Amino acid sequence: MKKRKIFLLAMVVFSVLLTSFSFYFYQMFYGANILIEQADTSITIEYGEGFDEVRNKFYDANIINDPISFSFVSKTMGYQDLVKPGVYYLKSGMSNLEAVRMLRAGDQMPVRITFNNVRLKHELAEKITDNTGIQPAEFEALLNDDAFLEKYGVNTENVMTLFLPNTYEVYWTIKPEELFSKMAEEHKKFWTADRLAKAKTLDLTPVQVSVLASIVQAESIKNDERPTIAGLYLNRLERNIALQADPTLVYALGDFTIQRVLNEHKRVQSPYNTYLNRGLPPGPINLPTISSIDAVLNYEKHDYIYMCAKEDFSGYHRFAKTLVQHNKNAALFQKALNERRIFR
DSSP: OHHHHHHHHHHHHHHHHHHHHHHHHHHHHHSEEESTTSOOEEEEEOTTOOHHHHHHHHHHTTOBSOHHHHHHHHHHTTGGGOOOOEEEEEOTTEEHHHHHHHHHHTOOOOEEEEEOSOOSHHHHHHHHTTTSSOOHHHHHHHHTOHHHHGGGTOOTTTGGGGOOOEEEEEOTTOOHHHHHHHHHHHHHHHSOHHHHHHHHHTTOOHHHHHHHHHHHHHHOSOGGGHHHHHHHHHHHHHTTOOOOOHHHHHHHHTOTTOOSOOTTGGGOOSTTOTTTSOSOOSSOSSOOOHHHHHHHHTOOOOOOOEEEEOTTOSSOEEEESSHHHHHHHHHHHHHHHHHTTOOO
């Protein structure tokens, strides 16, 4: 009888222990362990990070509540040897099983890249890679690789015309070549049959349209004035008159602090000097926006061939058909510059 009682007691203890362990193992896999009583969040796993670094990062950021159970589930599912970089979206109350499955599969969330207000290649490289795992120098190397660029129909001088300032979604792990290809595809989509027909009417290629748009954009911050400026430069191109665009001199000199272009600046030896060289420069002087490109394609028809900033510094310009009138407009602006003591 006594042995029977001991056996029954042992069975009860075993059952309790079995139930407890079963419940604990169930909880390790299926119980909530991610962002307990916290909002959803995203986290980046960098290239080269191993499991220990990932687990510690998660714990330090209060993403996982119980690192032991997270480690156990990860080891059981082989995640410890399959850590994949990227940006991952973690939901509040996720289980270890849900989180590890997502991480092991490399099921990333897309990230957004935005670039605008760009003049130079290194600026583009920094902005376009800012939210990705690409190093700016890697992307800039592509921008300076003529052999690579040849298949896209551009060169190191005009490559920036392929990039349309906007916001795009990519994965953090995108490669430099893949990102470049995506931008080329976006460029191709932008140049619809309608836009291509308009460019052809102007006797300009899409690259040339973008180059001209960059000058138009640099000349005025006023979107409503840009079609007028575009019409002026198209008039000059048609009549084979040098563009004489001051922003091209600033670009050629590489000194973007210049507020007043002087005669000495007009003598700079550069293919971007549109005082010395007729026609368009070999590449854009900034990254023109979509609205600037469309301002060229939908230019205003008129007979203006001269322009000068207004003396009220409103950002608008005075336009003229004759040099006599232009000189009068220029005198007003130069007087205003002198009064503000802007000599350079």
